[in-house]
Each structure stands twice: as structure tokens, then as C-alpha cells.
Amino acid sequence: MSNKEISIQVIRRLPRYYRFLTELQNDGVDKISSTKLSAIMNITASQIRQDLNCFGGFGQQGYGYPVAQLKEEIGNILGLSNKYKAILLGAGNMGKAVATHMDFSSLGFELCGIFEKSGELIGTTLRDITIKPDDEVQSFCKENDIKTAFLCLPKDAVSAQIDMLYSLGIKNFWNFSHYDITKKYADTIVENVHMNDSLMTLCYRITQNNKEK
Amino acid sequence: MSNKEISIQVIRRLPRYYRFLTELQNDGVDKISSTKLSAIMNITASQIRQDLNCFGGFGQQGYGYPVAQLKEEIGNILGLSNKYKAILLGAGNMGKAVATHMDFSSLGFELCGIFEKSGELIGTTLRDITIKPDDEVQSFCKENDIKTAFLCLPKDAVSAQIDMLYSLGIKNFWNFSHYDITKKYADTIVENVHMNDSLMTLCYRITQNNKEK
DNA sequence: TAGATTGTTAATCGATTAACAATC
DNA sequence: TAGATTGTTAATCGATTAACAATC
Numbered sequence: 001m002s003n004k005e006i007s008i009q010v011i012r013r014l015p016r017y018y019r020f021l022t023e024l025q026n027d028g029v030d031k032i033s034s035t036k037l038s039a040i041m042n043i044t045a046s047q048i049r050q051d052l053n054c055f056g057g058f059g060q061q062g063y064g065y066p067v068a069q070l071k072e073e074i075g076n077i078l079g080l081s082n083k084y085k086a087i088l089l090g091a092g093n094m095g096k097a098v099a100t101h102m103d104f105s106s107l108g109f110e111l112c113g114i115f116e117k118s119g120e121l122i123g124t125t126l127r128d129i130t131i132k133p134d135d136e137v138q139s140f141c142k143e144n145d146i147k148t149a150f151l152c153l154p155k156d157a158v159s160a161q162i163d164m165l166y167s168l169g170i171k172n173f174w175n176f177s178h179y180d181i182t183k184k185y186a187d188t189i190v191e192n193v194h195m196n197d198s199l200m201t202l203c204y205r206i207t208q209n210n211k212e213k
Numbered sequence: 214m215s216n217k218e219i220s221i222q223v224i225r226r227l228p229r230y231y232r233f234l235t236e237l238q239n240d241g242v243d244k245i246s247s248t249k250l251s252a253i254m255n256i257t258a259s260q261i262r263q264d265l266n267c268f269g270g271f272g273q274q275g276y277g278y279p280v281a282q283l284k285e286e287i288g289n290i291l292g293l294s295n296k297y298k299a300i301l302l303g304a305g306n307m308g309k310a311v312a313t314h315m316d317f318s319s320l321g322f323e324l325c326g327i328f329e330k331s332g333e334l335i336g337t338t339l340r341d342i343t344i345k346p347d348d349e350v351q352s353f354c355k356e357n358d359i360k361t362a363f364l365c366l367p368k369d370a371v372s373a374q375i376d377m378l379y380s381l382g383i384k385n386f387w388n389f390s391h392y393d394i395t396k397k398y399a400d401t402i403v404e405n406v407h408m409n410d411s412l413m414t415l416c417y418r419i420t421q422n423n424k425e426k
Numbered sequence: 427t428a429g430a431t432t433g434t435t436a437a438t439c440g441a442t443t444a445a446c447a448a449t450c
Numbered sequence: 451t452a453g454a455t456t457g458t459t460a461a462t463c464g465a466t467t468a469a470c471a472a473t474c
Contacts, residue, residue, distance in 0.1 A: 079420030108416035207292030
């Protein structure tokens with residue numbers, strides 16, 4: 001397996017390919033050329049071919065790409081058939097949204113536990129998972145060999161918990177806070193969802209657009 | 214005002230600058246050099262100077278950048294002091310999280326209305342806003358001159374509503390669905406929050422990391 | 427075989443980094 | 451003035467696009 005580094009730009013496009021291929025599959029399309037796909041996805045055919053060839057030759061000259069197979073290949077590259085055990089910290093509105101919205105099993109994860117700092121939420125359930133108090137995180141992670149945490153906590157709460165999580169061997173994070181995990185622990189894998197940043201960007205673009213008129 | 218196009222990469226870094234500057238300000242720091250800031254933010258000093266100079270010379274040779282002033286400048290560039298009126302469609306878990314989590318007024322927006330397709334949520338309140346039924350969207354937007362919508366709906370629901378929203382003159386979207394708004398209406402401004410894609414990327418990186426061992 | 431479309435190399439474009447003169 | 455640090459130009463690096471030979 002040749003492990004030449006794939007750029008993060010390419011990786012971040014894979015989910016989008018996967019999504020469009022799933023749609024094509026559902027529409028009963030069984031092959032597609034890079035040119036046609038490029039029209040659907042609003043990117044260049046060159047980029048599609050370059051992207052896919054980072055991982056191997058999935059197409060067939062003169063024919064195109066087999067939709068179902070390509071989708072599966074991309075799923076494999078992403079590792080979506082894994083069941084990485086994860087816990088969710090924070091069962092507030094964001095945690096609730098994450099727990100209920102995401103189809104973890106088709107995204108490579110299994111949500112095993114949900115934790116809250118205390119209060120009336122403890123003991124209630126989300127998606128058949130009983131919310132536990134924070135002070136059980138440690139024992140739970142050890143027992144269940146948890147390596148991944150979804151952090152739906154405010155920044156300060158993350159800051160207060162991160163050392164404990166790291167010491168438990170949890171090094172993979174899906175982070176909704178603005179706490180900078182990588183800065184403190186360089187050997188972690190962190191995907192951030194920064195909703196504030198996204199909304200600020202929208203604000204900028206609206207503001208610019210208004211100026212141009 | 215010279216309007217040479219600023220690259221989206223630069224724009225997407227502005228919220229992060231803003232965040233770090235806010236922190237520095239809270240810590241009572243009143244000036245900072247690009248070199249020191251680069252160490253804190255884990256980027257190069259060159260990039261900081263290049264980024265900031267897209268918008269003007271905010272620094273002072275031999276001294277550095279005044280923290281409070283620079284923060285304010287970036288806030289102005291982003292347009293955070295605007296109060297763009299927006300409605301939220303979808304008061305499910307994600308909509309609830311968005312409505313309660315985000316401090317819209319410091320992000321350039323004002324949340325004016327929340328709408329749900331019907332059911333028991335209608336009439337309840339979120340952040341002092343009474344949730345209204347979908348069929349009032351049209352009249353509400355006209356009365357209140359709404360130009361922006363936050364879409365916390367599943368893809369199919371967006372697909373069913375987008376023409377109506379567009380016809381009302383709503384062209385700015387904060388979109389949590391995987392519906393491709395820009396593809397249908399090219400003259401819209403859309404910021405997507407694709408949580409699935411983010412989690413898939415995390416999955417990929419974990420999978421890669423496991424392989425390397 | 428002829429036509430189509432990939433895989434892949436080469437050219438272009440743009441973003442990041444380095445260097446340094448300007449200047450506080 | 452000397453030291454520090456910006457603003458800005460130049461160099462480098464990497465990503466995207468174009469082109470085309472390989473091949474189904």
C-alpha cells in the first residue's frame with residue numbers, strides 16, 4: 001500500500017463525492033464519466049480524475065466509473081465501515097442535536113456513552129443511551145476501550161476535561177468548542193466544527209455583497 | 214475602498230484571528246507582534262502580515278499590532294456589528310441547538326422568527342421567540358423584510374421550500390442540510406455546515422492513523 | 427476499428443513562505 | 451540613533467487545470 005501523503009483538500013472532497021455517488025446510485029445510474037459528474041458537482045473533470053487517482057484507477061477508459069463500486073471504494077478509503085467507539089460529552093442542545101441527528105453507524109462510529117456534568121438530564125435517555133454523570137467518564141472509557149470523544153461542551157469545560165481525556169488514551173476528537181486541542185496535544189486527531197466561524201463568514205459575504213451594489 | 218478580491222482562505226481565517234485577539238484583549242494584552250501571534254496561533258508570521266495587509270496597514274513598524282484596535286478592525290471587516298434579520302427554519306434538535314447556542318447579535322445577525330412544519334412545537338418558545346407554523350413564513354418575511362434564512366431542515370424539506378424562500382428575496386443561507394442551494398440558485402450566498410462530512414473526515418484520519426502503526 | 431474516456435504528465439495558477447527595505 | 455517589526459516584493463511551494471497518450 002503506497003502511502004504517499006494525500007492532501008487534506010482531496011480528503012475533504014471525498015464525502016461530497018460519496019454523497020453524489022449515493023444519489024446517483026439511488027437514481028439507478030450505474031456508470032458515470034468524470035465529465036458528467038463534474039457537471040453535476042460543479043467542479044472540473046480533471047480534478048475528479050486527479051482526486052480518484054490518488055487512491056487507484058477506479059475507472060475504465062472509454063467507459064467511465066462504475067457508480068456503485070466507486071462509492072464503495074470511497075467508503076472504504078474513508079473507513080466508514082469501521083465502528084470506532086465514541087463517547088459524547090455534553091447533552092445540552094448541541095449534544096442532543098449531535099446524538100439524534102447523526103447516523104453514526106454509517107459514518108464509521110458507534111456512540112457508546114453520553115455524559116453530562118450533572119443535573120436533571122442524568123438518567124434520561126437519548127437514542128437508547130442513558131445519560132451518565134461526568135464522574136463516570138473515566139471508568140466507562142477504561143471498561144469500553146474508548147478512543148474517541150465528541151465534545152459538545154463550552155470551551156471552558158473542554159479545557160477542564162481535556163487532560164483527563166488525554167490521559168485515558170483518547171486522542172481522537174470531534175470538537176464543537178473553540179478550545180484548541182491540537183495546540184495542547186500535538187499528537188491528537190481533531191476535527192473542529194466551528195459554527196461561529198461559519199456564521200461570521202456568512203456575515204462577511206453578505207456585507208461584501210451589500211457593498212458591491 | 215479598493216475592492217481587489219480577497220481569497221476565501223483569508224476570509225475563513227479572520228474569525229480565528231478575531232477569537233485569539235479577543236482572548237488577548239481579555240488577558241489585558243494591548244499590543245502583539247506578528248511573530249508572537251504566529252506562535253500562539255500556530256501559523257507563520259508572514260501569513261499574518263499578508264492576511265492583515267489585504268485590508269490595510271493595521272500595524273506599526275517596530276512596535277506590532279494594537280490588540281483592541283485590530284480586533285475591532287477585523288470585526289468591522291467581517292461586518293459583525295450588522296443586525297441582518299434572519300429566520301430559522303426547523304426547530305428540531307439542530308434548530309434548537311442553533312437557536313440557543315449562537316450569540317447572533319455578536320455575529321452580525323438578529324434572529325427574528327422560528328418556524329416548524331407543525332406539531333406540538335408550534336407555540337412554544339425558544340429564546341423568547343414563539344415558534345410559528347411553516348405556512349406563516351411567507352407573510353412574516355414580507356412584513357419583516359427578511360433576507361437571510363438558517364436552514365436546520367433535512368435535505369428534502371429544503372428542496373420543498375427553497376423556491377418559495379428564493380421568491381421571497383431570501384438569498385443568504387446558513388445551511389445545515391446537504392441540499393445544494395448554490396447549484397439551483399447561483400446568485401445566492403450560502404455557508405454550509407456539513408457535519409456528516411466533518412465526521413467522515415475524522416473517520417478517515419483515524420483510519421489512516423491506525424494503518425500507519 | 428473508431429469513439430470515448432481514463433490515467434498521467436505538463437502547464438498554469440494561486441497561496442504560502444521568505445526576505446528585506448521602509449519606518450516607527 | 452539602534453532595535454524591532456511592519457509592509458511588501460520576490461521565491462517557493464502546492465494545488466488545480468489542461469492536454470494528450472494509453473486503452474477499453
